[in-house]
Amino acid sequence: MPARRLPTLEDVAARAGVSRATASRAVNLDPRVRQQSRVAVAAAVSELGYRPNRAARSLVNREADSIAVVVPEAEDRVFADPFFAAMLASITQRLADSPVQVLLAMGQPGDGRQKIERYLRGGYTDGAIIVSHHRDDDLSGVLHETKLPAVYVGRPYAGDVGIPWVDVDNGSGAALAAEHLIAQGRRRLATIAGPQDMAAGADRLAGWSTALRAAGLDAGLVEYGDFSSSSGATAMQRLLETAPDLDAVFVASDLMAVAAMHEVQSRGIAVPEQIALVGFDDTHAAQLTRPPLTTVINPVGELAGRAVDLLMEMMNGGSVEPVVLQTSLVRRTSG
Amino acid sequence: MPARRLPTLEDVAARAGVSRATASRAVNLDPRVRQQSRVAVAAAVSELGYRPNRAARSLVNREADSIAVVVPEAEDRVFADPFFAAMLASITQRLADSPVQVLLAMGQPGDGRQKIERYLRGGYTDGAIIVSHHRDDDLSGVLHETKLPAVYVGRPYAGDVGIPWVDVDNGSGAALAAEHLIAQGRRRLATIAGPQDMAAGADRLAGWSTALRAAGLDAGLVEYGDFSSSSGATAMQRLLETAPDLDAVFVASDLMAVAAMHEVQSRGIAVPEQIALVGFDDTHAAQLTRPPLTTVINPVGELAGRAVDLLMEMMNGGSVEPVVLQTSLVRRTSG
DNA sequence: TTGAAAGCGCTAACAA
């Protein structure tokens, strides 16, 4: 609802003394435009303050000039988890200078999936980045049928054939945590694992267990959370009841780890003296706990960047391969 | 880039045995369509899985069917602050069932403002909700010129004439905190105020100071932050140096308050025994600190809901008045 | 209550 009629390409063409077609070519940097026309059009564009009409362009190009970031989680979950937040921020930032708009589609499995599916089928978007993927979300049907360029952030559970993904090496990240704790002399090690219907949850647990067994230690002390803060607290409670003698816990996300630390400390148990704690993600919160949290770095910014790059490549018709990023451990004082 | 051609209105019309015009009317619930045609069209729509093409509709209606949520802050700030997060989540949720898309436009004052301004001028959106507003952001120029329906969340600093806003009563909220602390017998009271180029920052400080003076107490103990976590920590440090004898601090945001609490506790000072702490916002984090944070409730969900309602009203040509919501205090154990 | 026809602003054949 602009105040006055916005200048159209027709206006630009008239002012530059060329046809609308030439103006269009100039605006779209088509090489077969004379230098002179190019300059004239550019001048007219800036004098008039011309901006292409997105809808008109979409209509003929059959492109929306937007990508969807899909998060199959409840809205409040998405914003409560710093991992998503950082992910979204990075993706947005990466696309800040391009004309591509970022659309955020969230929704829990319930009605949410339908909404998301409808959305992806609607042709409102040229591509999708799917961020948190559970085994049963099953977006692969839509994705394949619509042939919509898409990339997963986080390996899809069942390995969605033909749809690339970017992920960190979750298994070796968890192993890093295990080795670090073992090297400290901890012997009664537990883990609060993530949801097992997500590759990140399953892979971290697998890496952890393997490393423990390799060291000849018991890998049986496991409780499960869903990466949320409250689930971390509950899991920690259960762990403390089951194995009061444990001396180290690897928690599969910082969000859960922070809650777990509160849980431990509220019982008067000292961190790291009595129980060492290691998290995963290296979110901002990891630096704010007392003691600050030792954690496995999840390079969110790079993950986001690579995902955007892959998607762009696909949207340009290229074919791409999955990307695996390595992690490392930040040693702070919690363990 | 759909796999096959999506059904168009033409297809629907053909199948329903009516003209495209009638099909259009039926789809848009125009009353002057015979019952019989209406039914036929509805059937064709669902059989074909027809979805109106957004771009085509936009082109003729000159409406984008989207609203922008504008946050004039750096991307990482937006996501690091639970207040924004909750705000965005609530707005998105409110619009979940409508065809209106939510576009998120962020950007710091530097290049960001230009981007945002260009964006609002581009006609890409039918309305805007501006969430965090600083004195010098000066979006009012664009807003007035473009006559774009807009509403501020948080009273704009200088009272942007003609553009409505929704806000909590920040002054009385801060007074609530003051009275609560005073009633406890605290006498050496300080505050970590928010940025003074935002109404929320200025109003909370004013309300606090007034309440202190009304009780005959010194209102001079003030340090400033910018609502961010790190600024809260620094402000607390300064306060502790300036006035080692203080016995209560009102912190103008939970994000700052949590950091301030860590700062206090890391010096071995007991909360609330030696220093009482009261925050503002009642974000999730307020429940996670030890001790849990007493804080002033900022009803984000309602704020968001009212903002959306106002905006919709304006987009329908209605005129609206600013809305002020009342706050209350949650007493937990930090103060 | 309906249909025919025009046109939103743009891009892309096609012809020159």
Place this chain on the structure above:
DNA sequence: TTGTTAGCGCTTTCAA
């Protein structure tokens, strides 16, 4: 290298 022309899918006069 350029202009003419058609047409993307939709809504909306205008006439019937």
